[in-house]
Amino acid sequence: MKTIDNDIKFGQLKKVYLLYGEERYLVKQYRDKLKKALADPDDTMNFSSFEGEDINVKEIIDLAETLPFFAERRVIFIENSKLFKKGGDELGEYLENLPETTYFVFVEEEIDKRSKLYKEATKQGNAVEFVTQTDETLMKWIGGRISKEGKNITQAAYRAFIAKTGTDMQNIEKELEKLICYCMDKEVIEPEDVEAITTEQISNKVFDMVDAIASHKQKQAMDLYYDLLALREAPMRILFLITRQFQTLLTVKVMTPQGFSNKDIAAKAGCPEWVVRKYQGQAKAFSLDQIKQAISDGVEYEEAVKTGHMNDQMAVELFIVQYSKGQE
Numbered sequence: 001m002k003t004i005d006n007d008i009k010f011g012q013l014k015k016v017y018l019l020y021g022e023e024r025y026l027v028k029q030y031r032d033k034l035k036k037a038l039a040d041p042d043d044t045m046n047f048s049s050f051e052g053e054d055i056n057v058k059e060i061i062d063l064a065e066t067l068p069f070f071a072e073r074r075v076i077f078i079e080n081s082k083l084f085k086k087g088g089d090e091l092g093e094y095l096e097n098l099p100e101t102t103y104f105v106f107v108e109e110e111i112d113k114r115s116k117l118y119k120e121a122t123k124q125g126n127a128v129e130f131v132t133q134t135d136e137t138l139m140k141w142i143g144g145r146i147s148k149e150g151k152n153i154t155q156a157a158y159r160a161f162i163a164k165t166g167t168d169m170q171n172i173e174k175e176l177e178k179l180i181c182y183c184m185d186k187e188v189i190e191p192e193d194v195e196a197i198t199t200e201q202i203s204n205k206v207f208d209m210v211d212a213i214a215s216h217k218q219k220q221a222m223d224l225y226y227d228l229l230a231l232r233e234a235p236m237r238i239l240f241l242i243t244r245q246f247q248t249l250l251t252v253k254v255m256t257p258q259g260f261s262n263k264d265i266a267a268k269a270g271c272p273e274w275v276v277r278k279y280q281g282q283a284k285a286f287s288l289d290q291i292k293q294a295i296s297d298g299v300e301y302e303e304a305v306k307t308g309h310m311n312d313q314m315a316v317e318l319f320i321v322q323y324s325k326g327q328e
Contacts, residue, residue: 003126004030008037015098016125018084018118020108022270023130025169030128031077031107038103039075049077057083057091064094064102072101079107088117095120132167134263135272141169142176146189149180153189159274160194166201167272175199202233206241207278209320210249214285218324225320235312236305239319243298250291252276253283294323 007013017034019027039047046068050060060076068074083091084106093116095104104125111118111127121127133141139158146153153161165175175198182197183189205224212221228238251269266273283291301319304310 001026001030001128001130004033004128007126008033013038013103014125015102016095016104016106016121018106018108018111018121018125018127019130020084020106020111020127021130022109023132023169024109025173026130026133027107028170030130031079031105034105035075035077038073038105040071043071045069046071046073047075047077049079050081051079053080053082055081055083057087060091061094064104065099067099068101074099074102075105076102077105077107080109081106082108082110084108084111084115084118084121088115092116092118092120095124098124131267132270133169134266135162135274138162138167138169138172138272142172145173145176146180151180151183151187151189154191157189157191157194160191161198162272164194164198164200164204166203167270168201171201202228202231202237203241206238206245210242210245211282213320213324214282216324218321221320221324222317225316229313235316236302239298239302239312239316242316242319243295243302246291246294246298248279249283249286250288250295252279253286253288253291256280256283290323294319297322 004017019030019034021027035047048063055078060078064074064076066074081088095117098104104121106121113119118127142158142161143153161175161179162172165172178197179189179193183193186193205228209221209224209228212218212224225238229235248269248271252265255265255268260268262273262276265276269276269279271279286294297319301310301315305312305315
């Protein structure tokens with residue numbers, strides 16, 4: 001991120017930028033920063049934007065070959081194309097001899113670092129991955145936002161807030177606005193304020209569900225699942241979140257006995273440092289093989305639903321029953 005900030009600050013903009021990663025809030029922030037730095041907002045002649053998987057690469061190359069019209073550069077933004085996963089070789093080859101006046105900005109969710117397009121993008125410019133921010137970074141960011149409003153937040157309130165919102169910065173920003181407005185007449189935000197106004201994320205309920213599964217509390221796990229269904233959450237979305245949590249447990253299970261610090265584990269797992277202790281508690285309830293099998297089963301159940309061999313709601317129920325067997 002600092003490299004992009006410096007490029008903009010000193011006017012040394014690269015010919016190619018690739019922004020990717022799971023922290024979509026920061027991806028969008030830096031996408032907008034680059035757009036503002038590279039193109040005049042009123043210049044529709046020299047700025048082009050493409051989005052989606054049905055992008056015509058030849059059309060983009062033809063456009064990139066066109067000289068800018070009464071401007072310093074031609075700017076092309078490409079978002080969510082999946083070209084860094086497949087079908088991007090032609091564009092990768094083109095980047096090798098990119099015209100001096102053409103600039104590309106790619107915004108993707110997933111990339112394959114082995115692809116020709118990724119290799120050329122990094123060679124010709126700058127690829128930046130935006131990962132889940134550390135607990136320390138989030139605390140400073142939230143504290144700064146609250147301080148600008150002339151308020152403070154207690155440590156207990158901050159923990160309660162993050163526990164409800166999760167670490168997604170876009171969701172945090174939305175919930176933070178609500179919290180600040182709710183505490184308009186207060187100088188210090190306290191836990192009861194958070195409890196009153198902040199919406200709990202679905203991922204938290206999934207965490208509780210996996211906790212119930214780990215404790216062999218089958219009825220509690222099923223009740224939590226039905227609660228999510230009542231909130232109109234799609235079964236496949238729930239299964240995805242459960243499987244993702246088991247992937248986090250795998251990271252924690254492998255790294256903890258190797259002596260890694262909770263900070264290192266948090267960075268690898270993509271979660272706040274203080275949550276690692278909770279994951280370590282959950283991981284103790286499963287063997288390494290059980291966690292790996294749970295991840296594999298999650299993928300298999302998803303495939304069974306997609307191919308019509310299993311009902312989506314039934315798939316999640318079977319998963320929960322399978323891994324919560326034991327004492328009630």
